[in-house]
Amino acid sequence: MNTWLLNIQQQLSRQILASKLPHALLFAGVPNAGQEKLADWLINVLLCQALHQENVGQEQVVIQPCGQCKTCKLFLNSSYPDHLSIISDKSTIGVDVIRKLSQFFEKTAHIGQAKTALVNHADHMTISAANALLKTLEEPTSNSFIILTTDRSDLLLPTIISRCQRIEVRPPVGEKLLAEFHQQGDDVFVNLSHLNELSDSDAAHAYNEFRTHFIQYLTLHRNRNEVLVALAQHSDGYRWLEKIVVGLMREQSGWQTARSDNTLVKIPDKQQLCHIYNLAQTANTKLKTLVQVNRQFLSEKLLADISFAIRNSDQN
Template structure:
């Protein structure tokens, strides 16, 4: 468990001990704050035969099964092909209503619940509306605005966030990652695990190239490099968006006309929307169009 999650864990422990613990808990937060890691520890605690101080003992039979990922009373549901379908949620309902094979609690984890289809979300409602004793559903979500209000209203909602930047900075320093080399990292201190993942995946230099391009948008000549990075690593489109958006706001403060700023923002939002929603999109062409619009806006 991460240091920035300690206060939330205390709240969960207290609510459980006071029998106020909701049977369906939704953990909401930015990618990179450790929501799913927290949920896994919580699931292990709920399934442990002898939890100690609201933590799994790591010694009982249940903890052994959890370590081997073979516990029959734990079910993980995550997106396949970028969505969670109705069949997965129907399987959840069957799982919940059967007896616990280990005679204790049963726990379902739904990772990235916002990826449920409309039909899946409707199917989940039936289970949420009829809670069973000793059955728990733990959901994570990056953006709760993408979940139906009916689902939200039937869950206990927990915010998972880095409350103090210094907390994340101290933790990151212990990971021995050379983040001091990059000016842009301060924009992602509230998502420390994302920075660690980028380091492990060898992405830091690629992100630096995106930052350099955005910071010198009018003079930038490494379009081919940026094009190659975003084509190969489409998940970095959101990072590129952050850098471009920051640069546009800076230009606005420096005297860029509001009309030009508005046109540039529209082009940026259109590029992001297209890359997220249009299958088979010619990203190179879309990026070239975006850069042409941006460079003309800030001339």
């Protein structure tokens, strides 16, 4: 296991040994941060009948499954009957799938150990799927555990997040990129968990470019086309937009000092930024939850709405 996962394993091991593991957990982090690995480990630990403790440092212990007992063998073989995995690659997770999950928990366990379910990419749930899951999270059956993983926790319903123990999986980040973002005034330590652009230099470059274009669009009404192309074609475009607007709102509130590239031009006031943020968030949710959405059209509409919001301010 990677070093940054080991700390989380220790924490979870302590909770398990003290019988204080909650029945729903959410592992969140950048893509491939290790949240799936952790989920796999935890589920195996919850099912294994012959756990052992591994010393990993001064009085630090991590519980490990044996890999040999009947339940371990079944689990490793993907044929353990009291576990349900919902693995989504690109497609959405619909309400039918989540209803099956609820029914799965209502039935008594075959083997008599814990019942577990895994929902990978929980952010792929449609709104109605998420609402169905909420009911299951609110009415836990005994000795049952639901593990969610995501690399886009910003797209999860807050009510889902609040019912889970949320664990941020944070791999170390290149010093250089950290410094770069620090200079820009980005609150890296708060946002680290969902920033591809922090762990990938191409993404960092694309993000910086988009940020410059968007701010010029807001302040000078330039670069509409560049902004549109990024929104319509870059998979992170909508999230970036939200992040940038949040950053501008912070500057407006005096939480962070304004940067030199903003000081000479008028940026929209707090109320307008808030409005723009809501527009961006609504569009992002649509993009995520509607099956047949035209991204190009959605992006054009979003920019038209933002443009309208700024133009209104110019006339006042």
